[in-house]
Amino acid sequence: MTNQPTTAAPVVGAERITNLDTVRGIALLGILLMNAVSFGLPQAAYFNLDAAGSDTPLDWAIGILGEIFVDQKFMGLFSLLFGAGIVLFCDRAEAKGRRAVALSLSRNAILLIIGVIHSVFWEGDILLVYALASPVLLAARRLPPRALIGLGLGVILLSPLTAIIAQSSIDADGTDLGGYWWVDADDFGEATELYVIVDVFARAIGMMLIGVALYRTGLLNGTRPAAEYRRLAAWGLGLGIPLATASVVWFAATDFGPEAALVGTIPNTIGTVPMVLGYLAIFSLWNQREETGLHLRLRAVGRMALTNYLAQTALGLTILGWALDGTDLTRTGILVFCVAVWAVQLAWSPWWLDRFRFGPVEWLWRVATYRRITPLRR
Numbered sequence: 001m002t003n004q005p006t007t008a009a010p011v012v013g014a015e016r017i018t019n020l021d022t023v024r025g026i027a028l029l030g031i032l033l034m035n036a037v038s039f040g041l042p043q044a045a046y047f048n049l050d051a052a053g054s055d056t057p058l059d060w061a062i063g064i065l066g067e068i069f070v071d072q073k074f075m076g077l078f079s080l081l082f083g084a085g086i087v088l089f090c091d092r093a094e095a096k097g098r099r100a101v102a103l104s105l106s107r108n109a110i111l112l113i114i115g116v117i118h119s120v121f122w123e124g125d126i127l128l129v130y131a132l133a134s135p136v137l138l139a140a141r142r143l144p145p146r147a148l149i150g151l152g153l154g155v156i157l158l159s160p161l162t163a164i165i166a167q168s169s170i171d172a173d174g175t176d177l178g179g180y181w182w183v184d185a186d187d188f189g190e191a192t193e194l195y196v197i198v199d200v201f202a203r204a205i206g207m208m209l210i211g212v213a214l215y216r217t218g219l220l221n222g223t224r225p226a227a228e229y230r231r232l233a234a235w236g237l238g239l240g241i242p243l244a245t246a247s248v249v250w251f252a253a254t255d256f257g258p259e260a261a262l263v264g265t266i267p268n269t270i271g272t273v274p275m276v277l278g279y280l281a282i283f284s285l286w287n288q289r290e291e292t293g294l295h296l297r298l299r300a301v302g303r304m305a306l307t308n309y310l311a312q313t314a315l316g317l318t319i320l321g322w323a324l325d326g327t328d329l330t331r332t333g334i335l336v337f338c339v340a341v342w343a344v345q346l347a348w349s350p351w352w353l354d355r356f357r358f359g360p361v362e363w364l365w366r367v368a369t370y371r372r373i374t375p376l377r378r
Contacts, residue, residue, distance in 0.1 A: 174258020236278025243271025
């Protein structure tokens, strides 16, 4: 394992922090499990297991396991890494004598444009959120790790607080939830929309801040002792899984009624933080083991995360949203689609990087950031 890079040159070869690439690759593949639901099913199915796509016991098992082990978790893990990425970029730029903050703001302004374009095709885009949140990370990046963690947790708790406030204004019949909970509705109610916006930004910014802290302490880099990661895994999953399960039980106890539509998410949201840390520990332990072909493939996926993220949307909208539109898609069918996309991305990412230095979108992003052509081919 290497120390963090100290130049502003492209991060390639031995300079890369392999743990970041490995965890990013796993997180990116996990995110597809979340996003694919909204590619192929009505938007309410993303929030409400009973809304659509749960036709068989297998569908229900996939949905329940997804709520406990996937929903919010892989996006939270990805947010940790994005926060660390902003700081890593600034550290390297400063070491090179560049105007780090101005360059990072410019870089994220370009990401904002990419996110806006992406959101035209799919409203679940997260790049726009990350780009808008980046100034907060830049302003707070020099805070001590404990302060960053405390601030991150405080921001995340805005989501449960907003859920309580918004739920109190929802009518008994749940009409105000709109398309958040019901298949036959389109727009969200005002209170529901406010909750969704606060929830997305609070979880993203909060986890990004925690990611900066974990990067500063070396935990995110995979450089801490294995025993420390094992303790973190036991603590994180031991606390997070029961909390995430409590949300599913709460929804089921109300027969997926509107009275718990927003507040029922609270245990899962709180439990996401320890579960993300538990996942980070498990994946970091695996990355410390003897290198295998799967390690290399996942790192390649992680190095091309932006390209692969956009490709997932393109494939999802094309196959699930267009080619299979009008068919009776279920959660089982969507899982099959996800596995197929994983196979494609695990195969094509190392193939591409064997020939080129960057993923195609990563290369365009870099060229736009530095306003000069960087060699692409190896």
